[in-house]
Amino acid sequence: MDIKELTSIVKESGVAGAGGAGFPTYGKFDKRADTIILNCAECEPLLKVHRQLLQKFAYEIMSTLDMIATAVEANQIIIAVKSSYTLTVDAVKSYIDSFPKIIIKELEEVYPMGDEIVLIYETLGKVVPPGSIPIEAGVTVFNAETVYNIYKAVTDHEPVSSKYLTIAGAVNTPVTIKVPIGMTVKEVVDLAGGSVVDNPVYIMGGPMTGNIVNSYDTVTKTTNAILVLPKNQYVIQKRLSKTSINMKRAMSACCQCEMCTNLCPRNQLGHPIAPHMFMRAATSGVTKDLEPFLDTMFCSSCGLCEMYACPQELSPRRLIQDYKNGLRQNGIIMPKGYSLGEVESFREYRKIPMERLTSRLGLKAYNVEAPLTETEVIPKQVKILLNQHIGPKAEPVVNKKDMISKGDVIAAAEEGKLSLPIHASISGEILEVNDKYIIINS
Known part of the structure; x- marks a missing residue:
């Protein structure tokens, strides 16, 4: 597959960086890249998503990295993963002989190893200049879920309509689960058995860089985790x-x-x-x-x-x-x-x-297993934000009372701009359309 075809598929499928600021992934396909790095450093405490996905879908992710490297004519691929993720390391090593361009770089268990600039130095010994981006140093970095989303887009023609995220902290059953984009924080927490504290505070993302959200905020393409913590917890007090x-x-x-x-x-x-x-x-x-x-x-x-x-x-x-x-x-x-x-x-x-x-951070008691499950989740309603990526937000292409199917385009990327379309995460009827979000009833 050449770079033009790959770019088109990934753009039409709405693939954005699944763990950071949501940079449209097709914008990273650049022939200046000599090296592609898979970021599986799981930067923050309590987060499990990327190591679990790379462990479960090692071959799919590695074959997709190889495809991307061929398209952009990169010379090497580095899978950067912490050595403490032993099962993930073993999964990668079991397939590595099939991919001559791929090497594995085992990383220390330190913070913030997942920061792109730090990761590039740890893997290549290169320092990205101040104010520059990785491609200016001949490097492109993707995380594990983003690459898996590319695999699904290319192989199964499946757009991004769901998100893997870890639900952890003060919940009954910490878990990593796949949910439709647009579910509320409260609904997602209920999938982990609900909170074990009164008046919990929710952080969307990690304890170091995530933001406090309310129970009615919704999951987006970049949501890596929902952490549930007591209001008097140190992390929460610093945020407040x-x-x-x-x-x-x-x-x-x-x-x-x-x-x-x-x-x-x-x-x-x-x-x-x-x-x-x-x-x-x-x-x-x-x-x-x-x-x-x-x-x-x-x-x-x-x-x-x-x-x-x-x-x-x-x-x-x-x-x-x-x-x-x-x-x-x-x-x-x-x-x-x-x-x-x-x-x-x-x-x-x-x-x-x-x-x-x-x-x-006072999180040691919450640092427990959060096993990955792919049990299908179909909420009664989703509220899908139109701005889930860097660049101009998507523009609605549906109207109230339209009947749509999961995966249909409900908002189109702005032409000529670094933008992405938005797809329906469930099948059903359009309840509301405005310039900020679209609501679908299943």
């Missing part, structure tokens, strides 16, 4: 803190110990982000030197600075994120022309073990 209070605490307590910078994964690779310098500038109110503020654009928002590094339990990441958002709203884009610094010589001794991070 107010920016104004975070700033006042920083002004009174930041001692410039530099721990946030010393443990910053991007700083360790020579990128121009130094959280302690930002904290110094932001809390002093002195804006003569703009560099610490502009450098916030290079923050990956991994959360180590505030969730692990700071001895005062301050919130550099939250404050940096607010500044980044403010810069973007005022038309400031990623600065260019920054030179790459040296990789920190002490980097190897400053890696954060996942076990230690999990304990620090």
Whole structure:
């Protein structure tokens, strides 16, 4: 299959990055790529999806990687997987002789190993320059579920209408399950036996980078997990803190110990982000030197600075994120022309073990098995968002009372733009259509 045909199939099937920002996957097919990396580092505590999928569908994922490499004329494929995922490693090794281009790279159990920039350095020894994307270093990175979705699109002509996600935390039966896109958080949690705490708080995504959502928010193409936690849990309390209070605490307590910078994964690779310098500038109110503020654009928002590094339990990441958002709203884009610094010589001794991070977050009791099940789930109703990917949102092509089947296109990609169509996740009748979502009754 050539790159043009592959691009067309993957675009029409609505495949987006299944675990990150939702970048339209067809936009990653680029002949500048010399190396393709499969990201199976499962970056955050409690998440299980990618290791489970790679274990169960190793051959399908590996054959799809080989197909992509042929289409883009890449010379090598690296399956990057943590060595602690022993069953997944064994599954990959059992088929690797069939794929001469594929090698396996076993990774340490540290955070944030799944960050693309960190992963590329760990697998290839290359540092992606500040403000650049992996393809500019000749690398393309996909995660396991994204590649499996490509396999389903090419082999079975099946568009993306469902999502694998881990349901964990304070639930009766932690599980990884496949659900139709558009199900509510509450419905998904009920599939894990419901919450075991009163007034639970829900995080969509991982404990380090996920966001608090309510019970009526819905699953999208990028939902990796729903975590259920008590309101007084450390992770939740950090999320609920107010920016104004975070700033006042920083002004009174930041001692410039530099721990946030010393443990910053991007700083360790020579990128121009130094959280302690930002904290110094932001809390002093002195804006003569703009560099610490502009450098916030290079923050990956991994959360180590505030969730692990700071001895005062301050919130550099939250404050940096607010500044980044403010810069973007005022038309400031990623600065260019920054030179790459040296990789920190002490980097190897400053890696954060996942076990230690999990304990620090107060999540050790929740770090249990969440077995993968593919029991078919058909909800009575789904609410499907039109903006589930980077780029312009899809535009509805259905009307109220239309009868549709699972897999039908209900919203089309914007022509000429980096956009994706949206497909029905269940069969039924269109109940509501507006510029934000479409509701289907089964």
